[in-house]
Amino acid sequence: MDIDELVKSMMQAERVPLDKLTQKKQYSEWQRDDYRSINTALSELDTLIRDGIGKQSSFIKKKVSVSNPDAISVKNISSASDFTGNIKVNSLAKAATMTSTEKSAVTDAKKKLSDLGITAPQEITIQAPNKEGGFDTEVKDGVTSVKPYTLTLNADDTLESVINKINANSGVTLFFDQNSQNFSITAKNTGDVKDGPEIKLGGSGDFFAALKLSSNNEEAGGTKGENASITYNGLDISRPSNTFQINGAEITVKQKTAETVTFSSNADVDAILDTVTQFVNKYNEIIKKVQDKTGEAKYRSFTPLTAEQKKEMTEDEVKLWEEKAKSGTLKSDSTLKSLLTTMRSSLYTAVDGVTGKNNLSSIGITTTKNYLEGGKLTIDEDKLRAAISEDPNAIYNMFMADGTGKAEKGLARRLRDDIQSSMKVITEKAGKAGYVNNNFTIGKMVNGLDTRISAFEAKLTKLESRYYSQFTAMEKAIQKANSQSSSLASYFS
DSSP states (O other), rough: OOOHHHHHHHHHTTHHHHHHHHHHHHHHHHHHHHHHHHHHHHHHHHHHHHHHOOGGGOOEEEEEEETTTEEEEEEEEOSSOEEEEEEEEEEEOOOEEOOSSSSOOOOTTTSBBBGGGHHHHSSEEEEOTTTTTSOEEEEEEEEEEEOOOOOOOOOTBHHHHHHHHHHHHHSEEEETTTTTTEEEOOOOOOOOOOOSSSSSEEEEESSSHHTTTTBBTTSSSEEOOOOOEETTEEEEEEESSEEETTTTTEEEEOOOOOOOOEEEEEEEEHHHHHHHHHHHHHHHHHHHHHHHHOOOOOOOOOOOOOHHHHHHHHHHHHHHHHHHHHHHHHOOOOHHHHHHHHHHHHHHHTTTOSSSOSSSGTTTTEESOOGGGGOOOEOHHHHHHHHHHHHHHHHHHHOOEEEEEEEGGGGGHHEEEEEHHHHHHHHHHHHHTTOOGGSHHHHHHHHHHHHHHHHHHHHHHHHHHHHHHHHHHHHHHHHHHHHHHHHHHHHHH
């Protein structure tokens, strides 16, 4: 007897319930993945709203015209209204500097400090102005004092490595010119600190003396830092840097001017239009994705393929089959259909308490005429441009008004609430990347199926062993009977 073939045939019938469990597990995993795909898309929309129409900075973008852009540049930082002004640049900010008072004995910066005759170990300190035009401070024992940059030098340090550390970590840039054997120091921040030198060099050894540098920039070889000075709308203003923050605008002066420079701003319609358009496009993507999945055909006769079935099919046949088998995992899903309804209601209902532009149609955004598209949005660009030019902050307020109830909340706030609520429900059902199965409904179901599959596989293993034992015993009995029959026949012959 062909025992292997007999057992295989009998086990195929016994495996049918196991195949059904495996197929159910596979379908559940497909469904889980489709839910997660929806959640990913919703999360992307939520992030786009937060970083786009949900930020006032998106609606205060401005184009600024300057009569002399070579002299000054102006950009909006936080001003919600348009601005104009005139500036005369009296002087630019300069950084304090220091140079060697005479030629040093240093010829090669790659040499160790010990080879250059510089004492080590020793500690050096460098005091330099910060961006605010003052000095960094520290508090010790209740006393506030200036906190200089401190560096400990060792004998094995090279001059080059010390220079690199100073340049990377302190408030100055130290430069060595090998040809002249001179050093220079420049403060990284501009400005005049008024009460004394901007740069102070100190320490316990002879490092700066070896570089022929004075102890501060007010002594020989040094120059004072200077503040930038401008006349803004008739008012004299001074700052330690060439950048001024005035009334929500950032003004950077580039060169001294003899004449007054004028500037003015207006809404950057193109940039704001792009922000709103990105939101509408992403919203429409979500509508289509959810509609496609909830309306997808379900082919009940196309069940997930077993491993044995895949062996009997070509790669293309498997691909086509699984396209049908995966279809309809979220067909008519109540959570997703409810999400669509809620999002439409949130976007199409006017915002209470907001006068003027309080709904999408007031800025040229309406639903498409094709009801089969599920409420996709379309933009009348001319009307939206006009609304942005008129008052971009009114559009921001329509999207982000803060109220106690849903009716008083801005359209984007409502939509984000809807999205986050639905994402929570979906996560409870399908989890997300990194979740263990015990944390969500489908995962628990998959765990239960795994337990049943393992138990059934153990049962089949025992059954298969029993079949082999029975057929082996049968074959031995038949062989014994045949042997006895042959022996009896020999007596009669």
